[in-house]
Amino acid sequence: MIQLRLVKPSLLAPNVFSNFSPKPGTGFFLPPLIAKCKPKSQMSSYSTSSSSSSKLLFRQLFEKESSTYTYLLADISQPDRPALLIDPVDKTVDRDLNVIKELGLKLVYAMNTHVHADHVTGTGLIKSKVPGVKSIISKESGSKADLHVEHGDKVSFGDLFLEVRATPGHTLGCVTYVTGDGPDQPQPRMAFTGDALLIRGCGRTDFQGGSSTQLYKSVHSQIFTLPKDTLLYPAHDYRGFTVSTVGEEMQYNPRLTKDEETFKSIMENLNLSYPKMMDVAVPANMVCGMQDLHSKA
Numbered sequence: 277m278i279q280l281r282l283v284k285p286s287l288l289a290p291n292v293f294s295n296f297s298p299k300p301g302t303g304f305f306l307p308p309l310i311a312k313c314k315p316k317s318q319m320s321s322y323s324t325s326s327s328s329s330s331k332l333l334f335r336q337l338f339e340k341e342s343s344t345y346t347y348l349l350a351d352i353s354q355p356d357r358p359a360l361l362i363d364p365v366d367k368t369v370d371r372d373l374n375v376i377k378e379l380g381l382k383l384v385y386a387m388n389t390h391v392h393a394d395h396v397t398g399t400g401l402i403k404s405k406v407p408g409v410k411s412i413i414s415k416e417s418g419s420k421a422d423l424h425v426e427h428g429d430k431v432s433f434g435d436l437f438l439e440v441r442a443t444p445g446h447t448l449g450c451v452t453y454v455t456g457d458g459p460d461q462p463q464p465r466m467a468f469t470g471d472a473l474l475i476r477g478c479g480r481t482d483f484q485g486g487s488s489t490q491l492y493k494s495v496h497s498q499i500f501t502l503p504k505d506t507l508l509y510p511a512h513d514y515r516g517f518t519v520s521t522v523g524e525e526m527q528y529n530p531r532l533t534k535d536e537e538t539f540k541s542i543m544e545n546l547n548l549s550y551p552k553m554m555d556v557a558v559p560a561n562m563v564c565g566m567q568d569l570h571s572k573a
């Protein structure tokens with residue numbers, strides 16, 4: 277297995293938006309499937325067709341109580357068909373694990389885009405049911421997990437990989453996972469935006485270290501700089517949308533197409549009530565769904 281070089285986390289610039297590339301510094305080695313990469317900004321024409329790669333198996337799964345999307349990705353060109361889940365929900369873990377079994381996949385990672393406030397992550401349950409699966413969340417989230425990622429890291433599964441882009445604003449530790457840029461990676465690219473960017477909307481910024489200024493800057497610098505045909509897959513949708521593109525949201529997003537001051541005013545006046553599950557979900561998600569295990573320890 278190839279060992280990939282990492283930049284020491286402490287050497288990364290605190291403001292990732294002024295300079296996307298990780299700063300050069302002393303390298304060290306971490307678990308081999310997570311490494312630093314340097315994304316390229318590209319522009320191209322866009323369409324709404326789905327992404328294709330002979331290697332990628334992709335499923336979008338839905339949990340209806342919290343209107344959450346969970347994403348399953350696997351490299352089916354590999355004999356062991358390594359797979360990962362992005363934003364699994366505790367209530368739908370059995371369904372998701374059953375699909376993984378039916379498709380003959382080997383689940384390697386259960387990842388979160390951020391500390392969710394409206395539902396409990398499925399990561400903890402998955403780990404208790406499938407030995408060997410590693411939980412992943414951003415270091416910036418302050419949450420406990422097996423592996424912590426930072427802006428610029430790369431999460432590999434088989435020949436495919438996801439690039440980590442910091443997209444704070446909904447919470448401080450929000451990240452967007454973007455499929456790789458390169459030969460054999462899915463085209464168009466796919467971005468799993470968590471609650472940073474929703475289809476024709478965005479995540480609220482009124483709790484958990486949220487900031488409308490940060491959200492505006494991070495979406496513009498880390499998502500809207502992706503190729504326009506990049507497919508956008510959010511963590512939630514409340515109106516029945518399933519997918520969008522960078523080009524579409526740059527043109528039609530009713531919040532993020534505005535100037536920064538107007539955006540801030542929109543966000544200050546959303547008047548949303550707090551998520552019903554917030555008091556249960558946040559503490560559980562700060563330990564990546566391992567609350568029962570930790571309380572018994």
Ligand SMILES: N[C@@H](CCC(=O)N[C@@H](CSS)C(=O)NCC(=O)O)C(=O)O
Binds near residue numbers: 479
């Ligand atoms: N009613 C739901 C919570 C709805 C909500 O607040 N959604 C969040 C993402 S989950 S924390 C959000 O950012 N919404 C933005 C928007 O514009 O709707 C519940 O009680 O769980």
